[in-house]
Amino acid sequence: MSAVKKGLVTFAAAVPEEGLKAALARPRSEVIAEVTASKLRGRGGAGFPTGVKWNLAAAATAPAKWVVCNADEGEPGTFKDRVILAEVPDLVLEGMTIAAWAIGAARGVLYLRGEYAYLRDSLEKVLARRREKGLLGTGILGSPLSFDVEIRMGSGAYVCGEETALIESLEGHRGEPRNRPPFPVDCGYRSEPTIVNNVETFACAAMVLAKGAEWFRGIGTEVSTGPKLFSVSGDCREPGVWEFPLGITIAGLLAAVGGEGAKAVQVGGASGRCVPASEFGRTLAFEGVPTGGSIIVFGPRRDMLHVAENFLEFFVDESCGQCTPCREGNAKLLEGVRMLREGRCSWAYLQELQKLGEVMQLASKCGLGQSSPNAFLSIVEHFRPEIMGRTAGGNA
C-alpha cells in the first residue's frame, strides 16, 4: 500500500453516518441546497459544481435514476481514490446514499477500476454490513429511501473513466464516449438520468451534510472550497497521499512533500499541465492550476522531452479511436516528439504540431483528446530550448 502521510485527515475524523442521518432528516431540495451552498466541485478532474449536477438530475422526470461512483481512477499519477476506498469506504457509500436521496434514485453502481479488483472483496463486505445495518436496502434508517449499490468492474481502459464512456461500458458496449448533450443527468445509464461523481466527491458530500456547508466553505478559497487529497509522486522525499486545503501554492506543497528544487511539476496527471519552476507561486485551485489531485514532481535532472514522450505514449495507447483529432493527432504528436529526440523536427513542423495540439483541444469529442496535448504543449512552451537542443542539424 502506498505511504499515507498526512492523508485523509478530514475524512478519517468523520462520525459514521452523521451526514446520512442529517440528510434523511431534511427534504431533498434542502440537501441539494446544502451541497450547492458548500460550493463543492467535482474531485474527478473536471471540477463541475456538484450541487448543480445533483439539481439537474433531481429535476429530470423519469421512473428510474442512477447514482454512479466513478472509481476508475485511471489518470497516471493518481491513487487517492484507492486509499479512500481502502480506508473510509463507508464515507463514500454514505455520500452515494445521500445523493440517491437528493436526486430520487433507487440504485447505484460503483464502477471499480479493473486493477483494484483486490479491493472488491472488502467492498462487498462493507456493502453487506451496510445492508445488515439498514444503511442500504429498503427504508434506509426508517426513512422512505430505498437504495442499493452494486459493484461493477472496469476492464482497464483509461477512457472508461470518462463518465459517458463509463456508462457505455456499464451497458456492455465498447468504452467510447457519447455525444454530449445529452448529458448523463438527462440520459445516462440505460438512458435514464444518472449522476456520475468521483469517489472523493461523494466522501466530501457526506462531510458537507454532516458538518454543514459553512464548515466546508471555511476550508480552501472563495472559489475552491474544501479539503483536497493529492496523489504526490516523483522526485520528492515524501511521496504519497496528502491532504491540503485547495488554494495551496505549488511551492507550498513542494515544501511539505520535500520536493524543493524541482524543475517542473505535472499537475493533473498525464492530461494535466506541466508547470515550470517559474510558476510555482500559482495555486492549486479551480481558479489557479486545476487538478483532480495528481502531482508529479520532476527534479532538475529529468529530461522533459522524455516526459512528453512518456505521456503521449500513454495517450496513443488509451485513445478510444473514435474521433479523428484524438485518434490520429496523438500519434502525430508522439511521432513529432520522437523526431525532436532524434533531431529531425524542424522549427516549422514543431509549430504545426503546436497548432495540431490546439485543434485537438478544441475539436476532440471527449475530455481525453481535449486534454491529451496539454502536457506536450506546456512542455514545448516552457522548455523549448531544452527540447530543441537535440537538433543535430542546428536549426534550433
Next chain:
Amino acid sequence: MSSRIERTASISRAPVSQRGHVVPVSADPEAIGGTVSVTIDGIEAKVPLGTTILDAARALGLKIPTLCHHPDLEVAGVCRICVVEVEGQRTLQAACAFPITSPIRVQTHTRKVRQARRRILDLMLSKHVGECYTCFRNLNCELQTLAKEYGVDFFRFGHEAARRHQVDDSSYSVRRDMDKCILCRRCVRTCIDLQEVGVLEAVGRSDGTRIATFLDKPLNDVVCINCGQCINRCPTAALGAMDPTDDVWIDINDPKKHVVIQTAPAPRAAIGECFGLPPGTPLTFEMNTAMKTIGFDRVFDTNFTADLTIIEEGTELLLRLHEALVQKKDVALPQFTSCSPGWVKYLEHFYPEMIPNLSTAKSPQQMFGALIKTFYAQKAGIDPASIVACALMPCSAKKYECNRPEMCDSGHKDVDYGLVTRELGQMFHEAGIDLPKMPKGSFDDPFGTATGSGVIFGATGGVMEAAIRTVVELVTGLKIEDVFAHADVLPVRGFDGVRYVELPIPAIGEVPDLLKMNKGLPFSDWKWLEGAVLKVAVCHGTANAKRVVEDIKAGGTFSKCHFIEFMACPGGCLGGGGMPIPTSPEIRAARAKAIYAEDASYEIRKAHENPAVIRLYQEFLTDGPCGEKSHHLLHTHYTPRGKYIA
C-alpha cells in the same frame, strides 16, 4: 408500423454513443416550448426543439461539411469535420450531434473552425493510402471533395504510401480496401443499425482502430448478405462493388462471343445521375442505344422475366392457398417473395427454419439467364456456350446470386456477369458516350417491350402491386382498373418500412387458359376462393424484415398474411447497393417517382397480358405456369446457412 428510416433511436441497436439526442419534440410546434431560436452566422431562425445545428443550418441554406453524418443513419459525431463555434462553449461543437435545446449563437466558418477542419482533413489524408486517379470514387468522393473545398495543397502530416491492409476481395459482391477507410463508421451503422445484419464493427483502439468482420474473417465467410448498403453510404472508396467490367469488355471484343444484356428497371431511373442529371431522370431507351453502341449484341428487358416471375410466383401462391384451404395440408404460408437475393441470403442465415416460406421462383435475373441460354439460344440458333449473359442490376447481391452454384439450370452458368448501374455508367463514359444525348432505341425480341408491371419491381411494393394486378384479374375475371383506379394499387406503395393490406376478392371468374395449360393444377374453378380476403404485406430493408419475421414466428398479424414482399434494401431496388452514390431518402423518392411515371406510360401494365410471356408459354414452357419445364428452369432451392459459419 413506421418506416425504418424514420425509426426512433429507442429501438436502435446502435450504442448510445452513436445516437443522436432524442429530445421529445412537441407534436405541436406552436405549443409553448415547441420551438427554440438559434442564430447561425448572424441569421436568426426558430427551429423545433432538439433540431441539430447541422439541420438548422441546412434549413437556412448554410453549408457545414460532414463526413460521418448520413441522412439515413444515426448520428455518430466522430469525424469532427462539422465542428462549429457555439458562443459560450469552450470547445468547438460537432454540428451534426448538437441538439438545440436553448437559444444559442453559432458561427460556422470562423478562423478557428477552418483551421480545425483543415487539420482534421490533413490527419485523415495522412493515413489515406491511394491516389485518386486509380480510384473508382474519383470525382465522386466526399473526402476528395472536402480536400478541394478546403484547399489542401500539401500533406501537412505526411501521406502514407505503403499499404497496411490487404484488400478483401473474397466476396462476389463487396470489396473492402481498408487503406482508404477514414473510420467514419457509416458502414458499421448501416450494417448493424439500418440493416440489422451486423457484419462490420470497429475493433482495436486509438490509431490501431479499424473496421473489421467477426474474427477478421473474409467477407465471404461471414453473414454478409451482399446488400451493398454499406457501399452506398461509404464516403470514400474503402467499400466498393466487385467490378467485372474488364471481363465484360474482353467478351464484347471477342467476335466468337454473343454478348447479351438484360436490364432491370431500377437502373433506368438512376443512371442519369452518373451523367450529372438529377435523380429520377428516366433514360431507358437512350440506354438501349448506348448499350448497343458499346458492343452488346442484344439488349433485353428484365421486365419480361419480372412478369414471368409474377405468373410463376402467383401460381405458386394459388397452389399453396389451395393446399391450405381445400386440401387442408400443412403448407408454409405466408409465401415470401424471393426476387431480392440479399433478402434470400438474410433468411438463409438468420431464419433458415423459414426457408419453406420462400417462393421457389427464381429472381427475374436468374429466370432470364436460364431462358437466354435455352429458349433464346434455340430460337436464334446460337450455341449457348458462346453466349455471354450480362445483367444490368441495381444490386450488388445480384453479383453473388449469379454465382450461386445451383444457378446453372440451362446447362451453363445462367448469368455470367452481374453489372451494376455505376459500372455501366463507367463503361459508357469510357466509350465516350454522353448518355442523355443518345437517340432512343428499343429492346430486342423475342422478349418484347417493356411493361409497367415489370418496371415497378424497382420500387418497394412493386412486386406486390404487379402480383395483385395479375392475381385479381386471373381470379375475378374483372379488370383491375375497376378495382383500383388507373390500376394503381396505392395501398402497397410508399416508403413506410412495413405496409399491411387486406384485399377482399370481390368476385370470382373462370380459371384462365394460361393457368389451364398446367394439366397438374388441382383446381378447375375458383369457388374455393369465394369471399376470401387476401392479406398481403410489403416490407423493405432487412431491419424491417426482421420485425415481420419475428412477428410471424410469434403468431402476430403477419402470420395471418398470405403473401409478403421482402426487399433487402431500404426503398427496394431503387435503393440497391449498385446504384449511383450518394443515396438519401429524397434521392430514392425521386427515383421511385420516375419508376411509377414510367409504369403509367406503358400500354401493358399487367404481367399476364405481356404478349411475349404468353408466347413463351405457348412455344416453350408448354406445360404452363409451375409446370415441369418451368420447374426445371425457373424455380430453385435454398441453402440453410445459419449464423455460425465455419
